[in-house]
Amino acid sequence: MALTKITLQNFRNHAASELSDSAQFNLLVGENGAGKTNVLEAISLLSPGRGLRRAQLADLALRKTPDAEPGVFAIGASLVEQGQTSARLGTFTEPERPTRRMVRINGAEATASALSEWLAISWLTPSMDGLFTDSAGARRRFVDRMALAIEPGHAKHVTSLEAALRERNKLLETGGDARWLDAIEAQAAQHGAVVSAHRSRLIALLADELSALPPEPFARPILSYRPGGPTDVAELLASLARERRRDRAAGRALSGPHRDELDVVMAVSGHAAATCSTGEQKAMLIAITLAHGVLAASGRPSVLLLDEVAAHLDPGRRSELFRRLRIGRAQVWMTGTELAPFAEIEAEAAVWRVSNGELERL
Missing domain, CATH: 1.20.1050.90 (RecF/RecN/SMC, N-terminal domain)
Structure with missing residues (x-):
């Protein structure tokens, strides 16, 4: 296992979301625009660079909540290795410096490049x-x-x-x-x-x-x-x-x-x-x-983010995809509009339904 207790604060359409008790396979299901890819993007920002959308920082913070600081967001996750938490990783912006992405590892300030040493x-x-x-x-x-x-x-x-x-x-x-x-x-x-x-x-x-x-x-x-x-x-x-x-x-x-x-x-x-x-x-x-x-x-521990990858594969290719993902041993996060394409792995997966930026564990 790689990441668990993932938190999103004021990120995209997620005011306050948490994903705990993850597994090797993790599924995010919901309608288009519900906020599934936003979760993947948040996880991708626990690595160097601008994330899977290559977005500007100003576009990442939630703007609809009256008490949310303009341009400010936070993402955190616990890194688990062999059943033990080895690190707490976080990235965020501050009101005083909304155009600079900050990083903390185990509570200490770090560079974005340092994230790749852990994950x-x-x-x-x-x-x-x-x-x-x-x-x-x-x-x-x-x-x-x-x-x-x-x-x-x-x-x-x-x-x-x-x-x-x-x-x-x-x-x-x-x-x-x-x-x-x-x-x-x-x-x-x-x-x-x-x-x-x-x-x-x-x-x-x-x-x-x-x-x-x-x-x-x-x-x-x-x-x-x-x-x-x-x-x-x-x-x-x-x-x-x-x-x-x-x-x-x-x-x-x-x-x-x-x-x-x-x-x-x-x-x-x-x-x-x-x-x-x-x-x-x-x-x-x-x-x-x-x-x-x-x-x-x-x-190192590894995470693979697959956005809408299963829906466009026939059953044979989906089955082979899941087989190879098991061999790879990376923690996998996948999105889809429904559970049907993931029927083969649903029993072994952690599943969340995403709706308007809110998560429900299934």
Whole structure:
């Protein structure tokens, strides 16, 4: 088990909700707009980043309650390992600083990156169905989210790389001090090489896990990592220095880890994922998510958030989905408008009915 006693205060349409006595399978059922996905989003914010909706903080707080502080919300959860509570994780905003997300671990102030040292969280939502036809940046974010399950410090390096590249862009534009530019490029090269190494290792592990799967019932994808430039520290540093004039004209660095790409091909047909049917793309995305769930559960406690994933699968694929989720051993949170698609696991699941931001344990 991973998370229990999850509390939401003034979050989205939840004024005060609590989910206790969770299980490996946890089901949230209710009508569309009831607040099911809001619970998943709250859980996703117990990890670095902006959560499964990538929402702005100002959009997260409940605004309908007269006594609720404007722009203020709180999310907390107990992390349970081998039957014992190992940590209390929390994230929140304060009236004095509503635009800054705060984090506490066991009551002590911490960084959002520190959350990944305790828990690995990944998700699959309907908005991700177009991942293979989306931008390369969307696929990099997808890869980086999965990499956190393997390398807890990955988020720090991604953030540092992005900050260094932004600063480099400013210096190139304004003609800043060359010595400062050298220092910024050294930071970008150092963090960039680590980011590349983490991504490459993740894709290799996923590829191995996927290679052992049958091609059906979920279309098996073949993954490969395509670097956007040099991956070695020295080579990346030399490239940044060499391409200053070109990058200044472009207004951005044209090569490096920020240009990496995830290539996906359907094993049976050999077609690029972007050219496959919508159903085939969804099946490959589920296969990747399940393979990652196995990897994530082999280290720290892990949580998998699946929004409306079962309703669009036929009975055979649903059964296989549940079977593989059991093998993965991650704690799973799923949403649906009715219980029928979850009949196979209902007896072993913790179930809540969600209605207008309120929860009822079934």
